[in-house]
Amino acid sequence: MILKRLLDWLAGYWPEWAAYVVVGLVGIMVLIAFFLTMIMVVIWLERKLIGRFQVRWGPNRAGPWGILQPIADAIKVLTKEDIVPDRADKWVHLLAPVVAFVPPLLIFAVIPFQPDAILADLNIGILYVVAVGSIAVVGAFMAGWGSSNKYSLISAMRVAAQMVSYEVPLVLSIIGVILVVGSLSMMDIVNRQSLPFFLMQPLGFLVFFLAAAAEVNRSPFDLLEAESEIIAGYHVEYSGMKFALFYLGEYGHALAASALVTALFLGGGKFPWGALPPSFIWFLAKMVLVFCVLFWIRSTLPRLRVDQFTGFAWKFLFPMSLINIFLVGTELWWAKEMGWSLFPWPFLFLNWAIAGMLVLVWPKLFQLGVGRVEV
Amino acid sequence: MSFLQGYGFVGLLMLVALALAALFILLPCLLTRLRVIPRKPSPIKTDIYECGLETQGKTWVQFNFRYYFYALVFVVFDVETIFLYPWAVAFNKLGLFALIEMLIFIAILVVGFVYAWRKRVLEWK
Amino acid sequence: MGTVITFWALAVASVVAALAVVFLRDVFRAALFLLASFIAVAGIFLLLSADFLAAIQVLIYVGAIGVLIVFAIMLTREVKRGNPWGRMRFLAAIAGALLLVTIVLAVVNTAGWPGGTPPPPQATTEPLAMRLFDLETGFVLPFEIASVLLLAAVIGAIVLVRER
Numbered sequence: 001m002i003l004k005r006l007l008d009w010l011a012g013y014w015p016e017w018a019a020y021v022v023v024g025l026v027g028i029m030v031l032i033a034f035f036l037t038m039i040m041v042v043i044w045l046e047r048k049l050i051g052r053f054q055v056r057w058g059p060n061r062a063g064p065w066g067i068l069q070p071i072a073d074a075i076k077v078l079t080k081e082d083i084v085p086d087r088a089d090k091w092v093h094l095l096a097p098v099v100a101f102v103p104p105l106l107i108f109a110v111i112p113f114q115p116d117a118i119l120a121d122l123n124i125g126i127l128y129v130v131a132v133g134s135i136a137v138v139g140a141f142m143a144g145w146g147s148s149n150k151y152s153l154i155s156a157m158r159v160a161a162q163m164v165s166y167e168v169p170l171v172l173s174i175i176g177v178i179l180v181v182g183s184l185s186m187m188d189i190v191n192r193q194s195l196p197f198f199l200m201q202p203l204g205f206l207v208f209f210l211a212a213a214a215e216v217n218r219s220p221f222d223l224l225e226a227e228s229e230i231i232a233g234y235h236v237e238y239s240g241m242k243f244a245l246f247y248l249g250e251y252g253h254a255l256a257a258s259a260l261v262t263a264l265f266l267g268g269g270k271f272p273w274g275a276l277p278p279s280f281i282w283f284l285a286k287m288v289l290v291f292c293v294l295f296w297i298r299s300t301l302p303r304l305r306v307d308q309f310t311g312f313a314w315k316f317l318f319p320m321s322l323i324n325i326f327l328v329g330t331e332l333w334w335a336k337e338m339g340w341s342l343f344p345w346p347f348l349f350l351n352w353a354i355a356g357m358l359v360l361v362w363p364k365l366f367q368l369g370v371g372r373v374e375v
Numbered sequence: 376m377s378f379l380q381g382y383g384f385v386g387l388l389m390l391v392a393l394a395l396a397a398l399f400i401l402l403p404c405l406l407t408r409l410r411v412i413p414r415k416p417s418p419i420k421t422d423i424y425e426c427g428l429e430t431q432g433k434t435w436v437q438f439n440f441r442y443y444f445y446a447l448v449f450v451v452f453d454v455e456t457i458f459l460y461p462w463a464v465a466f467n468k469l470g471l472f473a474l475i476e477m478l479i480f481i482a483i484l485v486v487g488f489v490y491a492w493r494k495r496v497l498e499w500k
Numbered sequence: 501m502g503t504v505i506t507f508w509a510l511a512v513a514s515v516v517a518a519l520a521v522v523f524l525r526d527v528f529r530a531a532l533f534l535l536a537s538f539i540a541v542a543g544i545f546l547l548l549s550a551d552f553l554a555a556i557q558v559l560i561y562v563g564a565i566g567v568l569i570v571f572a573i574m575l576t577r578e579v580k581r582g583n584p585w586g587r588m589r590f591l592a593a594i595a596g597a598l599l600l601v602t603i604v605l606a607v608v609n610t611a612g613w614p615g616g617t618p619p620p621p622q623a624t625t626e627p628l629a630m631r632l633f634d635l636e637t638g639f640v641l642p643f644e645i646a647s648v649l650l651l652a653a654v655i656g657a658i659v660l661v662r663e664r
Contacts, residue, residue: 003384017501017502020380020383020502021387024383024384024387024388025387025391027384028384028387028388028391029391031388032391032392032395078402078403078406079406079411079412080403080412081412081413081414081415082403082404082407082412082414083416083420083421084421085421085422085423085424086418086421086422087422087423089526089528089529091529092528092529092532094400097396097400098393098396098397098400101392101396101399102389102392102393102396105388105392106385106388106389106392109384109385109388119384119385119388120380120381120382120384120385121381122381122382122385122551123551123623123624123625124551124552124555124625127460127552127555127556127559128385128555130555130559131555131556131558131559131562131563132558134558134559134562134563134564135539135558135562135563137563137567138532138535138562138566141567141570142532145528147423148423149423149424149425150423150425151425157442157574160442160446160567160570160571161442161445163563163567164442164445164446164449164567165445165449167449167453167563167564168449168452168453168456171453171456172456172459175456175459175460175463178460178463178464179463179466182463182464182465182466182467183464183623184460184464184625231424231425236424237423237424240403240412241399241400241402241403242400244399245396245399245400307498310445311498315492318452318488322481322485325459325463325481326478326481329466329474329477330474332466332467333470333471333474336467336470379503379546379547379549382546382551383502386506386543441661442571442574443568443571443572443574443575443661444657444658444660444661446564446567446568446571447568447653447654447657447661448654448657449564449567450560450564450565450568450653451650451653451654451657453559453560453563453564454560454564454650455647455650457556457559457560458632458643458646460552460625461552461625461626461628461629461632461633462629462632462633464625464626464629465625465626465629465630465633468626468630469629469630469633469634472633472635473633476633476640476643476644477633479644479647480643480644480646480647481647483644483647483648483650483651484647484650484651484654486651487650487651487654487655487658488654490654490655490658491654491658494658496658496661
């Protein structure tokens with residue numbers, strides 16, 4: 001690891017704790033700079049792509065191809081008046097953006113960009129990600145409550161309902177990966193993927209991708225900020241940099257989700273041939289690709305209703321994730337009994353066949369959202 | 376890299392992230408002092424924004440109890456996943472017995488799930 | 501050195517947050533402080549090399565129980581004012597103080613407080629799984645009974661919320 005080597009080198013000159021703190025801060029600064037830059041790039045890319053999806057140009061005034069647009073936005077948002085409603089719960093209102101912003105950044109501590117570029121390869125890596133990610137909902141709730149705005153509160157309730165429904169399939173679909181890897185460390189998960197896991201467990205990949213898309217509130221799952229129903233959701237009463245913190249947190253979470261999809265199911269920084277580009281370039285490329293698929297889904301599908309939304313999680317994703325666990329578990333046990341060291345190809349085809357069949361047949365068992373609903 | 380060193384970095388990252396967020400909030404305060412950012416509060420501006428209409432009644436509204444039900448079921452299945460994680464990590468060492476064990480465990484919980492489905496409590500009405 | 505400072509910071513934070521939970525009138529803020537206290541306790545677990553437990557603490561208590569508490573708050577009436585002062589509060593305070601003294605005495609007298617060298621840090625997840633699921637040495641039956649308990653919770657929730 002780069003950080004480890006830096007630490008050893010510095011510890012030769014300085015007291016150990018000083019070397020440790022300085023090395024840690026260097027790593028963290030690089031990580032945060034990367035985080036903020038990536039968010040700016042992704043915001044520009046999203047606006048550009050969504051523009052093309054909707055047959056318009058997207059931003060094209062600030063700089064060549066509108067590339068300076070995120071910077072212009074940042075300056076604009078920095079110079080906006082900070083408005084706090086009189087009736088708001090001032091402290092909760094103030095702290096909510098902080099709570100919403102920090103967890104997505106913390107997730108990036110364990111994202112394995114490259115074997116030697118990871119801030120902390122924790123033993124419980126993926127569990128840490130799940131745990132930290134579940135804190136973000138508290139920020140949204142604080143915002144909804146603290147603003148004492150009815151629309152904000154409705155949105156906050158929806159955020160929580162969303163998290164409650166989609167957390168379980170999300171967490172369960174990761175189990176399939178851990179079964180194969182036998183470790184929770186993110187680095188181990190990437191290293192074990194001689195074959196990307198989405199080929200091996202298409203069902204788990206599907207569930208994880210959809211649940212992650214829902215958890216980060218990308219449309220069609222963005223009913224918590226449905227403009228046509230509840231203005232802008234839990235951050236209606238925020239302006240200036242506080243709003244920017246929510247925005248950063250939201251995009252940070254979406255980035256973290258696509259990084260997770262990359263690390264867990266697309267082989268992380270691994271690539272099928274050669275060693276020419278360093279592996280973090282591959283990681284970034286895959287991550288941006290996943291993000292673009294999220295844009296694509298966003299610009300294609302209309303928004304879901306609350307009943308359809310929760311029904312989809314409980315009636316489709318949840319059973320699918322359980323089936324995936326036992327499919328993978330049984331196959332692994334069988335492969336071990338037969339003494340096969342590698343995951344055999346017939347299982348792969350079997351998994352795809354079962355996944356395809358379930359996706360086609362299972363939705364016939366229920367109907368999503370019939371009739372009138374109250375929220 | 377030792378155990379606590381890794382978590383030390385995470386803790387340090389948390390502190391830096393909190394400081395960054397604080398900076399993002401304090402910077403506009405400073406700029407307001409320097410008259411870069413305008414500050415002209417008025418009763419209408421600092422009122423609750425509800426699409427131009429004046430807000431009426433309490434913010435608190437009676438929410439659908441279904442939210443609470445989903446949260447209860449969520450807690451149960453979240454606890455279930457906690458058992459699944461160590462099981463999955465040690466699965467290669469444990470073998471068939473563990474697989475059957477977990478099959479029984481999940482089957483018992485799925486009974487509850489099927490019951491909920493049949494009683495139509497998963498519908499949002 | 502660093503661990504000692506971190507421990508005291510976390511310990512003070514968790515106790516202060518817990519006191520805030522008890523003394524604040526606003527139920528929603530009290531709930532937030534409860535979550536803060538949970539997170540600080542998770543940090544203390546980490547210092548004890550119990551990483552799996554720390555993650556579970558955050559996942560279950562902050563992520564799940566926290567949401568449950570917030571939903572429960574949505575169903576209460578006077579959130580800002582909290583509970584009205586009851587006449588029984590002096591009795592309650594005395595009973596609480598007695599209970600606290602008993603617990604503290606019990607902990608101090610029974611634990612033995614071994615102050616030896618800390619155990620070598622290692623991955624805790626796998627040994628935990630071996631203790632839980634292994635055929636010879638594991639707690640297989642309690643584990644299966646846990647699922648019956650969870651099933652009872654699900655069915656209880658369904659019965660509670662069904663209209664009629």
